[in-house]
Amino acid sequence: MDILHITRPAPLVGLEDIPLPSADAPRAQALVARCPVAAETPLHTATALATEAFVQDVWIKDERGRMGLGSFKALGAAYVIACDAQKGDISANTYVTASAGNHGMSVAAGAKAFGASSVVYIAESVPDSFAARLAEQGAKVVRAGETYEDSLDAANTAAAEHGWILLSDGSWHGYTERPHRLMEGYTVLMAEAIAQLPDTPTHIFLQAGVGGLACACATLARHAWGAAPRIVVVEPDAAPALHGSIVAGEAVESTGPVSEMGRLDCKMPSLIALKGLAQDADAFALISEAEGQAGAGVAMVAGLPSSPSGAAGVAALMALSEAQREALGVTAQSRVLCILSEGPAA
Structure with missing residues (x-):
């Protein structure tokens, strides 16, 4: 696994016309609550995963049952x-x-x-x-x-x-209004998690395709807890759309083979997400196909079956080397939040 550490905000050019993400979770919650199948998704205390990762707590926001559609995307x-x-x-x-x-x-x-x-x-x-x-x-x-x-x-x-x-669910120059609103919908899950958590997390691992989920969660995390959590964005190494853009200092299209983490296999970032994560994320991690599969396997053994895409945040946590743990400040006292974004057959 490769991890790029940044000093927030990461410098970017060419996004002056792109809005920052919405943090208006109450607006989204009020409308979503009117849906007949709307219901809060659970937050699990995953003791087995915490033991495996050598940390104090791992909390899993479980989006597999969201509104009967099998993933967080139901909110978008x-x-x-x-x-x-x-x-x-x-x-x-x-x-x-x-x-x-x-x-x-x-x-x-x-x-x-x-x-x-x-x-x-x-x-x-x-x-x-x-x-x-x-x-x-x-x-x-x-x-x-x-x-x-x-x-x-x-x-x-x-x-x-x-x-x-x-x-x-992506955004680009001249197309921002609907994806901006769509990402506002994703804030519902993070608002729920903030209310459900028994303590402030020290670390948050967020998987990203175009970046909408990661950005919405990071935006609300900063509003709730300021600089306290270390936020790590996780992508397949076959599709480093956000990672590559942060390195380049501007939005760039990545190249690479087709990833088995198909929900995350997006070569161009959402520009709203890129702009938001440049100010809110602390690091951008790239996981291999094998690491993605291993993460899904660990989650399944812990009773939380998902796909390599859905468990990518867990995968990154489990794949940390000793040097990476030290660089991110992950210790035996760490409290980690991950999102299980979809079910195994989603």
């Missing part, structure tokens, strides 16, 4: 669609997106709940089982290209050609 796109519905009838709307996984489920479920339509573009590498789950939620599923980036290009083109509403 569906929240944006609910905000749209507050303004009036959206039954004529068609929402289009690209998805490497659970984001598409949130778009499809949100559209279905409010009588709108959805179209989800997926890459050829996405399993047929996931395409079937999207279809069950009422989405029209279209395969396009070999990678997530290919499917995103196709979704962008379709939105322009058909006048559909693009609802991406």
Whole structure:
């Protein structure tokens, strides 16, 4: 595992027009609470993981059952669609997106709940089982290209050609309003965790694809606890989108093979997330495929089955070398928060 330590805020250029992330968790909580299937997800005290990691406590915010959709993504796109519905009838709307996984489920479920339509573009590498789950939620599923980036290009083109509403979980120059609101939805899970925790964590490990989850959680953590926790962002070494951009001092597209951590296999960061994490994260870690698999295995043995993507934060904690533990200040007295972001079959 490679870890890049930064002095906050990390210097970045070219993001002057990009907004900082929202910290308005109460707004998101109030709207999400009106959903019939909304319920707080649990925070587990994972004694077995703490023993394995040689720390005092490991707390796991468990998003596997979020609103029946199997991941934290239920709080994102569906929240944006609910905000749209507050303004009036959206039954004529068609929402289009690209998805490497659970984001598409949130778009499809949100559209279905409010009588709108959805179209989800997926890459050829996405399993047929996931395409079937999207279809069950009422989405029209279209395969396009070999990678997530290919499917995103196709979704962008379709939105322009058909006048559909693009609802991406990434953000870029000229496209920030909806992803900014979407990330606001993710603050719900961190607000819950802050209320559930028995003590302030010393360390928080947050997995990242485009970076929305990590950024939303880091933003609220800083509002709650200031500089106290060390925040570590975790990515696959095959997709160092945030890590590479921090090194470059500007947003850059990473290159690398397809990762088995498919939900995190995003080569370009969300610019809102990049800007937020540059000021809130203390370190950016890259884990190998083997380390990702090992993390999922450790979580499963501890009674918390997930995927390599969903348990990536746990994986990074377990993969720390002695030198990395010392550099991050991880000791036998450390209290660590991780997010289990999806179930094993999500």
